[in-house]
Amino acid sequence: MAVEQRPEIEALLAEERRFPPDPTFAAQANARADLYEEAERDFEGFWARLARERLDWSKPFETTLEWDLPFAKWFVGGQLNVAYNCVDRHVERGLGDKVAYHWIGEPGDTRTLTYADLKREVSKAANALLELGVRTGDRVAIYMPMIPELPIAMLACARLGAPHTVVFGGFSSEALAGRIDDAQAKVLITADGGWRRGKPVNLKGAADVALQSSSSIENVLVVRRVAEAGEPVEMRPGRDVWWHEIVDRQSEECPPVPVDSEHLLYLLYTSGTTAKPKGIVHTSAGYLLGTSYTHWAIFDVKPDDVYWCAADIGWVTGHSYIVYGPLANATTGILYEGAPDTPAWDRWWQIVEDYKVTILYTAPTAIRAFMKQGSDFPARHDLSSIRMLGSVGEPINPEAWLWYHEHIGGGRAPIADTWWQTETGMILITPLPGITTTKPGSATFPFPGVDADVVDGEGRSVPPGGGGYLVLKRPWPAMLRGIYGDPERYRQTYWSRFEGVYFAGDGAKRDQEGYFWLLGRVDDVMNVAGHRISTIEVESALVDHPAVAEAAVVGKNDPVTGQAIFAFVILRTHAEPSDALIRELREHVAKVIGPIARPKYLLLTPDLPKTRSGKIMRRLLRDVAEGRPLGDTTTLADAGVVELIRSSTGREEE
Numbered sequence: 001m002a003v004e005q006r007p008e009i010e011a012l013l014a015e016e017r018r019f020p021p022d023p024t025f026a027a028q029a030n031a032r033a034d035l036y037e038e039a040e041r042d043f044e045g046f047w048a049r050l051a052r053e054r055l056d057w058s059k060p061f062e063t064t065l066e067w068d069l070p071f072a073k074w075f076v077g078g079q080l081n082v083a084y085n086c087v088d089r090h091v092e093r094g095l096g097d098k099v100a101y102h103w104i105g106e107p108g109d110t111r112t113l114t115y116a117d118l119k120r121e122v123s124k125a126a127n128a129l130l131e132l133g134v135r136t137g138d139r140v141a142i143y144m145p146m147i148p149e150l151p152i153a154m155l156a157c158a159r160l161g162a163p164h165t166v167v168f169g170g171f172s173s174e175a176l177a178g179r180i181d182d183a184q185a186k187v188l189i190t191a192d193g194g195w196r197r198g199k200p201v202n203l204k205g206a207a208d209v210a211l212q213s214s215s216s217i218e219n220v221l222v223v224r225r226v227a228e229a230g231e232p233v234e235m236r237p238g239r240d241v242w243w244h245e246i247v248d249r250q251s252e253e254c255p256p257v258p259v260d261s262e263h264l265l266y267l268l269y270t271s272g273t274t275a276k277p278k279g280i281v282h283t284s285a286g287y288l289l290g291t292s293y294t295h296w297a298i299f300d301v302k303p304d305d306v307y308w309c310a311a312d313i314g315w316v317t318g319h320s321y322i323v324y325g326p327l328a329n330a331t332t333g334i335l336y337e338g339a340p341d342t343p344a345w346d347r348w349w350q351i352v353e354d355y356k357v358t359i360l361y362t363a364p365t366a367i368r369a370f371m372k373q374g375s376d377f378p379a380r381h382d383l384s385s386i387r388m389l390g391s392v393g394e395p396i397n398p399e400a401w402l403w404y405h406e407h408i409g410g411g412r413a414p415i416a417d418t419w420w421q422t423e424t425g426m427i428l429i430t431p432l433p434g435i436t437t438t439k440p441g442s443a444t445f446p447f448p449g450v451d452a453d454v455v456d457g458e459g460r461s462v463p464p465g466g467g468g469y470l471v472l473k474r475p476w477p478a479m480l481r482g483i484y485g486d487p488e489r490y491r492q493t494y495w496s497r498f499e500g501v502y503f504a505g506d507g508a509k510r511d512q513e514g515y516f517w518l519l520g521r522v523d524d525v526m527n528v529a530g531h532r533i534s535t536i537e538v539e540s541a542l543v544d545h546p547a548v549a550e551a552a553v554v555g556k557n558d559p560v561t562g563q564a565i566f567a568f569v570i571l572r573t574h575a576e577p578s579d580a581l582i583r584e585l586r587e588h589v590a591k592v593i594g595p596i597a598r599p600k601y602l603l604l605t606p607d608l609p610k611t612r613s614g615k616i617m618r619r620l621l622r623d624v625a626e627g628r629p630l631g632d633t634t635t636l637a638d639a640g641v642v643e644l645i646r647s648s649t650g651r652e653e654e
Ligand code: PRX
Pocket: 270, 316, 317, 391, 392, 393, 394, 395, 396, 417, 418, 419, 420, 421, 422, 423, 443, 504, 505, 506, 518, 519, 520, 521, 527, 530, 531, 532
């Protein structure tokens, strides 16, 4: 594991453009500069003050933090209900008619849900789950498109204290089955499908396949989304229930169940450095505080804002910044079901214009994809409502930052480049709009109360200007509480690389002014279009195919998706290399994991570069994938092998 010296990073650090806060924006900003000092003086006291001010408790907490490294408990002794905090309390305070979500279906259908609507729908859905036997503590799996029933289902679970595990709708049935089994989920909530690029995605069919190989699910609750368009749907009697048949007839009253601060709110599976995804554990009070407070301070959310986080709820960004954070702040949000290019590449800008979106939060991959289509698309629309922008999921290159600033933000809107992870639950490194002078490409500084550092291989803090590993030195309220069912793996993965600190798995540099620059992953995790995929997961999907003897996967730099998957494959002797087989192998990975993991490049090769102890030298494979001169080859068992790979012909790219 090493932080590679990459020339593009050096260029990044020479970045001299500065974007100081606009005084008019600063005068009205939610965040204040003295937050940093307050939090530094007493970070526990800082979070305790916010927890009392911003959350509604059924029972007040007694202890702010119990820190038994690496196990944290926040707001111990307190009880609350997350759904109550996200919905009911706003209705009780007279915000029942305020819009919670403007939903836009890909085909053009729309729905508006006020906070009163949300309270009614969440209560009915929770009553339906009760009728299906779901009780506090039972796990519920959710596999849905971006339709209003998705946040409704999550909140219905939270209302009962039944932890959910949302599985991204683009994942395969195998991926879904693995997650259901690990969580031992009792009920699955899905839909007959969703719309993507004008076509229905058959989610129920995939769910049925998943259920053949997983045993814990007793009932499947199915939302009707595409059946009206004549898509056939099979319902298994006794197991499958239509959402409208059971939810619609329920009572609109369902008392929220108060749970302990540390009650499990949800599991979200994410790729690590092994083939088995980890169930990241998030609990109730600290998570809700961390996400809602960062949302308020970083996006400068005001009561009249129309906020759009254009992620999928299936990822942590959607959990924290479409559902829990924004709803706890009584925000009006946008939910869009479909693809950014359907029917044309200006679909998003049409939505911004129609709904007068004021805050937009998206990923560099999306920004680069829009850039590639040209600035004419945004130019056709009135984007003058936009006053704040955010970026997440991967390092944003200065070129994309500047394009976003100019063509989407009208040269006015501050940009928050936000660094965080599924594990961190909330944004940890970010500018504060109105306060921080930004530099394109830098996530700037740790959020108030967060202690981040850059360390060398021995865990020593690296002085300004140097690079190393990003670590976090103190607990924060929305941090993961563990890996589901595997405390040892939790300790090993995050807390054993450096004594007593959290190892994020990212390389980072701090410049002379203390700005943080994120350099990408330093482990075997790729970041493709802002999605985390482990090299080993893709490798094991490949060797699962009968024609494959061995496989090695690396991330190759990609102008749009940040990284693209490059697979090197050794065939078994009986297999005949052909273009058809290469295509089949790429499809096989898409089937096993999901289309996001389909290798963009696949090269058949007679051998792989290994050390004398048999370890694959990925560094050299990355050199081959990038087409650059080879680094040090002296530890190779067979120095000729890389040349052999370079001359391999069985290759396909998308
Ligand atoms: O490598 C970092 C990158 O995304 C990883 C976390 O991925 P995931 O858990 O899927 O969560 C993505 C959304 C929070 C990190 O380890 N990453 C995330 N945000 C940034 C980033 N890299 C650079 N800059 C960012 N702003």
